Amino acid sequence: QKEVEQNSGPLSVPEGAIASLNCTYSDRGSQSFFWYRQYSGKSPELIMSIYSNGDKEDGRFTAQLNKASQYVSLLIRDSQPSDSATYLCAMGGGSYIPTFGRGTSLIVHP
Amino acid sequence: GAVVSQHPSWVICKSGTSVKIECRSLDFQATTMFWYRQFPKKSLMLMATSNEGSKATYEQGVEKDKFLINHASLTLSTLTVTSAHPEDSSFYICSASIASGRDPFDNEQFFGPGTRLTVL
Numbered sequence: 727q728k729e730v731e732q733n734s735g736p737l738s739v740p741e742g743a744i745a746s747l748n749c750t751y752s753d754r755g756s757q758s759f760f761w762y763r764q765y766s767g768k769s770p771e772l773i774m775s776i777y778s779n780g781d782k783e784d785g786r787f788t789a790q791l792n793k794a795s796q797y798v799s800l801l802i803r804d805s806q807p808s809d810s811a812t813y814l815c816a817m818g819g820g821s822y823i824p825t826f827g828r829g830t831s832l833i834v835h836p
Numbered sequence: 837g838a839v840v841s842q843h844p845s846w847v848i849c850k851s852g853t854s855v856k857i858e859c860r861s862l863d864f865q866a867t868t869m870f871w872y873r874q875f876p877k878k879s880l881m882l883m884a885t886s887n888e889g890s891k892a893t894y895e896q897g898v899e900k901d902k903f904l905i906n907h908a909s910l911t912l913s914t915l916t917v918t919s920a921h922p923e924d925s926s927f928y929i930c931s932a933s934i935a936s937g938r939d940p941f942d943n944e945q946f947f948g949p950g951t952r953l954t955v956l
Contacts, residue, residue, distance in 0.1 A: 760944065769929045769950040770880070814880065816945075824870070824933075824945060828879040 728753040732815050732827035741836050745802040749815030749827055758818040759791055759798045764829065765811045774800065805834040839863055840932050842948035849920055850956055856916045857951045859930030865910035866932030870945065874927045886913050920955045927952050
């Protein structure tokens with residue numbers, strides 16, 4: 727059974743700090759990984775996708791993928807209170823059915 | 837690009853009535869759409885996977901006769917909650933993915949804004 731594990735948190739960081747969110751997955755065959763952000767009462771929105779080992783940067787966000795260790799992480803630099811949300815890690819594959827983690831709650835305090 | 841809409845955004849209905857929720861991909865053709873349910877402060881739960889022109893595939897524990905899914909075109913999928921009861925009150929979210937044929941890009945999902953259902 728495909729699984730994605732995330733620490734539910736909450737992860738609390740001060741404004742301006744780097745927030746580090748981590749995720750491990752069970753299926754070695756997975757090729758695509760995604761990070762979604764979900765504000766309370768809203769639907770998820772895609773932040774980052776990553777398919778290859780290494781880092782992928784987009785603005786203040788950096789996704790890191792290590793297929794050998796089966797983990798994917800998301801770094802948020804210069805964290806802002808508006809980044810406070812639940813972050814969902816997801817993995818995909820040829821079956822088109824995604825597997826989501828339970829999400830990590832991030833709180834950025836002023 | 838890649839915008840998904842849902843209608844209605846919220847609905848209140850009486851117990852025993854049926855409610856239809858529409859999910860549309862506005863600027864792309866979605867070969868696969870997914871329906872999720874989320875209870876307050878709980879994780880996203882996949883209900884069913886819907887492919888255009890074929891029957892939906894329901895997750896274990898989801899009653900297919902209660903949650904009717906129709907995916908009549910590449911841009912529209914509907915979820916009908918039949919004979920709704922208070923325990924069906926939840927946040928229903930659809931998402932659509934683009935099957936570009938270039939795996940691993942196939943699984944990038946775009947979520948609709950969700951529909952909040954309250955059954956009295």
